[in-house]
Amino acid sequence: MENPLIVADVIEANEFQELSERYRVRSVPKTVINDRVEFVGSLPEAKVLEALQQAIAAEGRA
């Protein structure tokens, strides 16, 4: 919403078993950013930003 380059998907884990298995979803909510960085549960804003930046940095090194 704040940036058109960011796509945010909310995925119903039971309905998409294949996706859930691919990302090893054991508990929810589980967040995966750019297939690289993931966390479980809800995090404070600063931690979310940190994860976002980690994912982008990892992208740059790939």
Add this chain to the structure above:
Amino acid sequence: MTTIAEKDRPTVRDLLVRELVDEVELLLFTRGRSAEFVPGGQQDLTGEETRELLEELTSLSDDLHLTAFDVGADPDAATRYNVVALPTVIIRRRNTPVDSTGSTQVDSSTETAPSSSAPTLPGAAAEPGANVRFLGLPGGYEFSTLIADIVDVSKGRTDFSDAAREVIRAIETPVHVQVFVTPT
């Protein structure tokens, strides 16, 4: 039970009246009943239930609109919006401006599908403003998430702090955030 309970309807209606600022459209992608084309080999387990839910929801507010795509009959729609699972619901502000002049479009109230003239960003939503999505039935607890997202999109703002917003707006590479949830 995926449709909105009779007793909850006034609450939802009041909330929408109170909170919505700009008009919002919900783009629903299902396989419909017609076809064999299934993007990514995904099934469409809850397309019909999702359609019923969204039809009821959009009937509660004049500022909410539903556009349904049957990707069986219209496979290009899935490509245009980068839809890889069914059902998918995209939440976006209605008449998202696509011209580069920055002028605000006048609501001409046409019900046609949006044009595909916008440039495609790799890994991002192919269409402008189509980057908040639900994959699967937004029922149970996720119904509240859907409503909250509709309100945010309508207001054009999120609950992030100004500092966080600045960081997010400065991102120059495509980012794909996936949040796995369950309705219970």
